[in-house]
Amino acid sequence: MDDAVKDLPVRRSEDASAGRYIIDLPGGAKAELTWTARDTSQGSLRIATHTGVPEAFGGRGIAGRLVSALVEDARAQGFRIVPACSYVALWARRHPETQELFAG
Template sequence: MGPFTDARDDNRFEQMFDGEGGEGRVWADYAVRGGARMILHVEADQSLRGSGAAGRFMQAMAEHAREHGLKLFPQCSYAVAWHKRHPDYDDVLA
């Protein structure tokens, strides 16, 4: 698992993971709204689908938000569902 990064120029969070088909990337496109990041879309490379990498990425994103004082506003169905299953990260929701 690689480091969680905020590619601010691209409005994208991303992280590399090892999957069955080799290394792959999970990313989330976001829009900036003040101190909040609206999570527009979360996607994983095909090689990582079903591996749990997207869930680990979501946890890393929530921890990053907590660490940097950011608020997350999930918009895509995956991010919304993940946050509903993880109320321990409600403090990072906008």
């Protein structure tokens, strides 16, 4: 990952039903992962609905950092992730050590 973006923090913005993980990129651009919350009889879920990184910043591991932040929160807070976003689903397949954190 290039030095200009590797240390940029991941911000969290959320309310009771939805939220997002954001990285503020150089030049005012933003990368984000959005989710919605759902409580079920099997526990709390966060449905990852979209991951977006501006094309100029693609291929630098930024989307992976967003998913990693979601996974860290799932571990800490006890929810499971539904990978409705194709990138989150791909990330989950590439990281089998996290499978217990993913649902459906």
